[in-house]
Amino acid sequence: MNVLVTGGAGYIGGHMVLALLDAGHKPVVFDNLSTGFRSSVPDGVPLVVGDIGDHELVFRTLHAHRIDAIVHFAAKLVVPESVSDPLGYYLNNTVKSRALMAAAVAAGVEAFVFSSTAAVYGNASDKPIGEDVPLAPLSPYGSSKQLTEVMLRDVAAAHSLRYVALRYFNVAGADPAMRHGQSTANATHLIKVAVQTALGMRSHMEVYGTDYPTPDGTCIRDYIHVSDLISAHMRALTHLSEGGESLVMNCGYGHGYSVSEVVETVRRVSGRAVEARLAPRRAGDPVAIVADSSRIRSRLGWEPRYDDLSTIVEHTLRWESMLRERNLTL
Template structure:
């Protein structure tokens, strides 16, 4: 199977490329390198540098590499930034996904896996969220992903295409073999920021709000190891290859940790202090988001292997240390 991985030079997409190679499949990376890195793409994997909204280039790539399936990661993903720049997010995440889908239809692509988000739910409740929970995104980021889900559903209904849309919860960690990890210098992921602060790469970090309706007043999230998330994508491809119907699934562990608990865990695992300052709430941040993962476990037979916050933190620490040692120019 030849698989086009959009955003395959980035954090999550890069892990997908490794998993496809490990399984003996043939990935082709399509990335504009705005946040991804050329060095992260293995030498034996074709890299097409371009914009996913470039219909002609995408169509040419699909045909030239005899692509059988698309796994679509390419997107902007910073919630506060989306609040400040809604049109930019709708262009990048929704309009360009529409162009990608048009090229996929023209090329006869029958298998599509979409990187969606738990941000489609908004500030729903403090209980685990199932896929049929009401969708009420609090940010343009969440809305841009929801609209792409709608497009994908409607396209698949009239064309010979089946899809799995995977709603991510909070992704963290790094490849256990240290082949890949989150490498963006100014990434906003909480665990990466806390780890960089512990390592002295940042003088301090901010806690955005301590007055949420949670036990310690800070936001609660369901943190999932990137390797377990990628396993879900691999199982989604296998599910579709075996004739599975189109489906939307959550991908999370089903329990959450608060911002304060994450910072405390990074302190313990690293053995280093972290200066954390209290800052105002950020627009678009729900109080609690935790997955009900019953559907993905039942339908895709997904069984996570790294459901442990300390392990996620340890892998992040090791990756950040390797980045410093290699003196990579990010």
């Protein structure tokens, strides 16, 4: 299968490229390299540097490489930034996704896997959240993804395109073989930030909000290992290639950890101190988000392999240590 991976030079998209290669497929990376890295694209994998909003370039790429399916990761994804820059997020995440869909329809591509988010739910419940609860995003980031889901639904009803929208919970970790991981210098992912603090790459980290209605006052999230997330994408591609119907599904483990629990796990696994300073709540942060993943388990047969916070932290620690050593020798 020839698969276009938008954002394929980035963190999650880069893992998808490796999984496609491992499975014998032919990925093509489409990335503007604003946060991704050319060096992350494996040798022999075509890289098209461009913007997904460029309809003509996307259309030519789909034709030139005879693309069978699109896996769409390219997006801006920092919740507080979306609150301060809503127009930028609606342009990048929604308007440009519309252009990508238009090119897909024009080129006759019928399979589309979309990187959505649990941020579409808002403060839905303190229990695992199913896909059918009313959506109430708290940030423009969440709203931008919800609108893209709506567009996909309507495009699929009018054309031959079928899709799977995967609502990610909190993605972390690195490829167990250390081929790829999160390399963005100023990433805001909690586990990455905590690990970098443990390694001395940051003087301290901040815990945003300690007065939430949770057992220890900090937010609760469902952390999923990036390799398990990618296995969900591979199953989604197989489902669509076999003629499966369009689906919307959660990607999470069904249990959560608080910010304080994550910091303590990083301290324990690394054996190092992590200075965590208390800070005010951030705009757009829900209290707790935990997935009900029964749909993806039953419909696609998805079973995670790395459902363990210590393992996720260990893989992140190994990856960040590699990056640190690499930077020190440059």
